[in-house]
Structures are given as C-alpha cells and as structure tokens.
Amino acid sequence: xxxxxxxxxxxxxxxxxxxxxxxxxxxxxxxxxxxxxxxxxxxxxxxxxxxxxxxxxxxxxxxxxxxxxxxxxxxxxxxxxxxxxxxxxxxxxxxxxxxxxxxxxxxxxxxxxxxxxxxxxxxxxxxxxxxxxxxxxxxxxxxxxxxxxxxxxxxxxxxxxxxxxxxxxxxxxxxxxxxxxxxxxxxxxxxxxxxxxxxxxxxxxxxxxxxxxxxxxxxxxxxxxxxxxxxxxxxxxxxxxxxxxxxxxxxxxxxxxxxxxxxxxxxxxxxxxxxxxxxxxxxxxxxxxxxxxxxxxxxxxxxxxxxxxxxxxxxxxxxxxxxxxxxxxxxxxxxxxxxxxxxxxxxxxxxxxxxxxxxxxxxxxxxxxxxxxxxxxxxxxxxxxxxxxxxxxxxxxxxxxxxxxxxxxxxxxxxxxxxxxxxxxxxxxxxxxxxxxxxxxxxxxxxxxxxxxxxxxxxxxxxxxxxxxxxxxxxxxxxxxxxxxxxxxxxxxxxxxxxxx
Numbered sequence: 094x095x096x097x098x099x100x101x102x103x104x105x106x107x108x109x110x111x112x113x114x115x116x117x118x119x120x121x122x123x124x125x126x127x128x129x130x131x132x133x134x135x136x137x138x139x140x141x142x143x144x145x146x147x148x149x150x151x152x153x154x155x156x157x158x159x160x161x162x163x164x165x166x167x168x169x170x171x172x173x174x175x176x177x178x179x180x181x182x183x184x185x186x187x188x189x190x191x192x193x194x195x196x197x198x199x200x201x202x203x204x205x206x207x208x209x210x211x212x213x214x215x216x217x218x219x220x221x222x223x224x225x226x227x228x229x230x231x232x233x234x235x236x237x238x239x240x241x242x243x244x245x246x247x248x249x250x251x252x253x254x255x256x257x258x259x260x261x262x263x264x265x266x267x268x269x270x271x272x273x274x275x276x277x278x279x280x281x282x283x284x285x286x287x288x289x290x291x292x293x294x295x296x297x298x299x300x301x302x303x304x305x306x307x308x309x310x311x312x313x314x315x316x317x318x319x320x321x322x323x324x325x326x327x328x329x330x331x332x333x334x335x336x337x338x339x340x341x342x343x344x345x346x347x348x349x350x351x352x353x354x355x356x357x358x359x360x361x362x363x364x365x366x367x368x369x370x371x372x373x374x375x376x377x378x379x380x381x382x383x384x385x386x387x388x389x390x391x392x393x394x395x396x397x398x399x400x401x402x403x404x405x406x407x408x409x410x411x412x413x414x415x416x417x418x419x420x421x422x423x424x425x426x427x428x429x430x431x432x433x434x435x436x437x438x439x440x441x442x443x444x445x446x447x448x449x450x451x452x453x454x455x456x457x458x459x460x461x462x463x464x465x466x467x468x469x470x471x472x473x474x475x476x477x478x479x480x481x482x483x484x485x486x487x488x489x490x491x492x493x494x495x496x497x498x499x500x501x502x503x504x505x506x507x508x509x510x511x512x513x514x515x516x517x518x519x520x521x522x523x524x525x526x527x528x529x530x531x532x533x534x535x536x537x538x539x540x541x542x543x544x545x546x547x548x549x550x551x552x553x554x555x556x557x558x559x560x561x562x563x564x565x566x567x568x569x570x571x572x573x574x575x576x577x578x579x580x581x582x583x584x585x586x587x588x589x590x591x592x593x594x
Contacts, residue, residue: 099164106151106159106176111143114161118172121163122231125170131234135170138211142174142227150178150225167308168301169213169232177224209483216481221474221496232301253285254348261352266324268358271313276303278323279315286345293330294484296343312339312370314362316346316355324350327359329367329375337550338427339367341377341390360393367430373550374430378423379574382407387424387574395426396454397578399545399557400585402566403517405485420516420564422571424578427548429455435552437462438524441533444543447584448556451546454577464530475499479506486516495528500535507539511562520558521547529556542588545581565591 102117104110115136122132146159159176208215214230271279276299283296295301305311310331316324325346329339341363346355367375377395379387400422407418439462440448452459476494481487488510490503503520510518520541522529536558544557568586573579586592 099162102161102163103158104161106147106155106157106178108144108147111140114143115139118161118163121165122170125165126233127170127231128234131231134211135172135229135231138208138215138229138231139172141208141211142172142229146174146176146178146227150176166230167304167310169230172229172231174227174229175224209481214480217479219475219477219502221476221494232298256347256349258351259349259353262354264318264324264350264353266316266318266353266355266358268314268316268355268362271302271306271315271326273303275315275323276300279313279326282323282326282347283343283345285347291343291345293343296326311343312363312366313343314359314366316350316353316359323347324353325355325359327356327363329363329372335550337371337373338548339372339375341375344386356389360389364393364428364430372430373433374428374548376425376427376548378404379426381422381424381571381573382418384572384574387426387572387578390426391575393428395428397424397545397573397575397581398427398451398548399425400571400573400578400581401425401517401519401544401557402559402571402585402589403561403564404487405482419567419570422566424573424581425545425547427455429548433550433552435459435554436525438554439464439527439529440524440556441530444556447543447581448546450580451577462527465527469495469497469499469528469531473497475502477502477506479510481510481515486514488515488518489521490518491521492523495526495532499532503536504539507560514562516562516564518560518562519544520560522556522558523553524556525553540590542590543585545585561589561591563591568592 100117100121102114104114118139119132119136122135127135150159151157157178159174159178162173162175164171164173208229212229212231214228216228218226218228220226279302280297280299283291291297295305302311302313306313312329312331313326314328315326318324326343327341327345328343330342331339341360344356344359346353364375375395376398377390378401379390381387381400401424402422403420404423405421407420435457437460438448445461449459449461473494473496475492475496475498478489478491478493480489480491482489490506492503507518520536522533524546539560541558541560544559547555547557549555566589568582571582573582
C-alpha cells in the first residue's frame with residue numbers, strides 16, 4: 094500500500110499513550126511493507142525516543158502535548174517527534190568523567206547509541222524558540238547483496254577482489270544509465286571491489302539503488318561490456334543538504350576491469366548530466382590512503398577545499414595499502430558548473446589567508462566582513478541539527494542560528510557524542526552569518542580545529558571544523574595529490590591539538 098500524505102499525531106505527554114502510538118506506527122509500517130522483525134525494531138527505536146523526550150523535555154506534572162509525524166519515504170519511513178519542552182539548560186549537565194563512562198551510558202538511556210540499534214538514521218534538531226525535533230529513519234528491509242548471493246557467489250566475489258587487471262584498453266564498453274535488472278549486479282560489483290567496507294551502505298542494497306534512481310535522489314551510470322557485463326558504477330548523489338550541489342560518489346570498478354578507462358568515461362558522462370540538470374556544481378571526496386582518486390578528480394578541474402580527518406574506517410587497497418590501516422581521511426574537492434555570486438563572508442582573522450587561498454585557487458574573489466558590534470539578542474536561542482553516521486562513527490553538528498547559551502549547547506552535544514564513542518565530530522558553520530565571529534574562539538578552545546570549507550550552491554559556503562575524539566592521525570599516511578592539497582594538509586596538521594604533546 095502507498096501513502097500519499099504523512100500522518101500527524103497530537104499526543105499528550107503521558108507514557109500511558111505509548112501503546113496507542115506504537116499501534117498506529119506499526120499499522121502504518123505494516124501497510125508500507127515492513128516485516129515483523131523491522132516493525133518490532135521501529136517500535137523499540139520509537140519507544141526509546143519517546144521515553145527520552147518525556148524524561149527530559151517536560152517539567153514534573155506538566156500537562157501538555159507533543160507531535161509525532163509519520164512520513165512515508167521512497168526507501169522507508171521517517172518518524173519526526175516535535176516538542177516545545179524545556180529549553181536546554183547547561184546548569185543541568187553533569188560533568189563528564191571518563192571513569193564513569195559505563196554508568197553514564199547506561200543511565201542516559203539515550204539516544205543516539207540505543208536508537209541506532211533499532212533504526213537506520215537518527216538526527217536531532219534544536220529549533221530555538223520553535224522547540225526541538227528528533228528524526229528517526231528506517232529503511233525497508235531490502236535484502237543486502239550479501240544475503241542475496243549464494244555461498245558460491247560470495248566466494249567468487251571475494252576472489253574477484255584479488256583478480257589481476259586485464260591488459261589496458263583491451264575491453265570495449267559503453268557508458269549509460271542503469272536498468273532495473275542491473276541494480277543487483279551493481280551491488281555485486283561494489284562487493285567485489287570493496288568487500289563490505291564502502292562508506293555508503295546503500296550501494297549494497299539493489300532495491301535502494303533502483304528506487305533512488307527512479308526518484309532522482311541518485312543519478313547512476315555504469316560501464317558495460319559489449320557482452321552486457323557490468324564493469325563499474327559512478328553516480329551523482331543528490332543530498333538534502335544542498336540539492337543543487339550533489340556529490341560525485343559511489344564510484345568503483347571491478348578489479349579485473351581497472352585500467353580500461355571506465356572511470357574516466359563515467360565521470361565525463363556525469364559532468365554532462367550535471368550541466369543538463371542545471372546543477373551549480375559538484376563535489377567529491379578523494380581518499381588519502383593513496384593519491385590516485387584525487388588525481389583523477391583534479392583532471393576534471395576539481396579543486397581542494399577541505400581535508401576531513403578520520404572520516405570513516407580504514408580499509409585495504411590491493412597493491413597499495415595492505416594490512417592494518419588508520420581511519421580514512423578524505424580531501425573535499427569542488428567543481429563549479431556555472432558562476433555564482435558569493436555574499437560577504439565572515440571568517441576569523443587567523444584563518445583568512447588560508448581561506449582566501451582556497452578561493453583564489455578557483456579564481457574567486459570573496460569579500461570578508463567585520464565582526465558585528467551588537468551582541469546576540471538575549472531572546473535568541475540556538476538552532477542546530479545533529480546527524481550521525483553510525484557505520485563510520487562520525488557525527489555532524491550543523492549550526493543554523495546562534496543564540497544565548499550557544500557555547501554550552503555545543504559543549505553538551507560534543508560531550509554526548511564523545512561518550513557515545515563517535516570518533517570524529519564535524520562542525521558546519523555558515524560563513525554568511527557575522528555571529529560566527531562572536532563564538533569562534535570558544536569553539537577552538539573546546540578542541541575543534543580547522544578543516545576547510547564546504548561549497549554551497551547559493552554561495553553561502555560553510556566553514557568546517559573537526560574534532561577528533563582521542564584519536565591521533567599519522568599525517569605521513571595522509572597523501573595529497575597537489576600543491577594546494579599539501580598546503581591544506583600542512584595547515585591542518587599544525588593546528589591539530591592531538592599532535593601536540
């Protein structure tokens with residue numbers, strides 16, 4: 094059954110209503126096609142989120158309501174919990190003590206860790222005066238490619254990872270969009286190329302690949318031999334963050350077909366499609382365990398904007414990096430497909446030269462503004478979004494509006510994420526907001542340090558900071574492909590507080 098519209102529930106803030114909520118959610122999940130096991134997980138994740146809200150958002154004895162919105166999605170269901178309960182009070186936050194981590198985890202009941210055992214994505218949004226939201230997302234239980242393959246196919250895929258490449262330019266092929274029947278072959282191709290270590294797990298679920306291509310959330314192309322064998326895949330990932338500046342990703346070529354020119358042709362095709370779609374630009378992530386992916390992207394005019402340290406688990410690369418590796422770091426690169434105007438940007442004085450250098454590499458001249466003379470209004474509350482990548486042990490804090498108690502809120506969020514064992518936390522700060530200059534020093538004193546910038550289709554680019562949770566990077570293993578990439582790396586290494594004794 095398909096639902097055209099979301100369902101909204103207005104619920105009293107009483108635990109007695111929990112069974113009614115769960116019955117409604119389970120009925121909708123069943124109608125959408127979820128199985129019993131997944132429905133049970135949705136109920137458990139939702140119960141944890143509701144109990145967390147009831148315990149923390151309202152005063153004892155307070156009689157009020159909160160909202161639950163059930164939104165059918167292309168690949169699953171999103172559940173949004175909205176409440177206007179108690180604003181964040183930094184005085185109620187207990188000091189974090191590492192020796193009490195077990196007790197802290199069990200008493201928090203939270204959250205991020207426990208909810209993610211039952212649902213696929215969790216995010217928290219602080220809307221300031223408009224309250225707070227908790228977002229839960231559960232994918233349909235499409236079978237992953239590993240579960241769809243026989244044991245013989247799995248063994249064959251594992252052997253394919255070790256295959257030697259065919260002679261260069263010895264295979265004739267064409268590049269085109271994907272067919273529905275090829276989705277499973279694309280997942281098998283990813284498995285044969287990376288095992289189960291690829292950063293975006295959607296690629297291992299054929300149903301998700303096809304559905305996302307149908308809805309325009311993904312624009313995939315494949316390299317196909319004249320005999321119809323899938324050689325490789327690449328895609329534009331249209332992100333909710335900025336739909337007009339998609340990511341070039343999900344890129345891989347079967348080991349035996351490497352050296353045939355597949356990746357080159359697929360990137361060229363996607364750049365053509367990007368221009369046809371009217372995208373402002375495209376960005377990509379070049380791995381730093383070796384320079385080859387960066388070099389390939391630079392050939393098409395992509396230029397470095399940031400270095401994100403410890404962005405995912407380390408993995409082996411046949412013939413290049415084998416054995417134990419550190420967590421993977423990536424270089425962000427951008428390519429503008431059309432010219433845009435940048436507004437006045439506000440950046441700290443001590444980072445201006447580096448940021449100016451990044452823009453000059455694009456032949457972009459930006460104007461920097463001065464710090465505001467008026468302090469943050471006392472009635473303005475912070476507006477932030479926290480999203481987590483459980484598989485990568487990474488979290489993102491996106492600051493939309495500053496406000497009173499901003500420092501305490503970020504400090505509290507950072508502490509919670511560290512306790513939940515997220516290895517890396519990235520902080521996203523829009524540079525068109527002058528209030529960034531009122532708070533930047535406080536953020537660096539917390540341990541956040543420079544990562545670079547994230548390009549945006551409206552020119553309101555983000556200044557990226559990063560925080561490593563007791564993790565030390567070996568910069569000798571972070572490889573860059575250009576002089577600009579090396580400059581960003583050297584700059585970040587000098588600022589990394591984990592490098593200092």
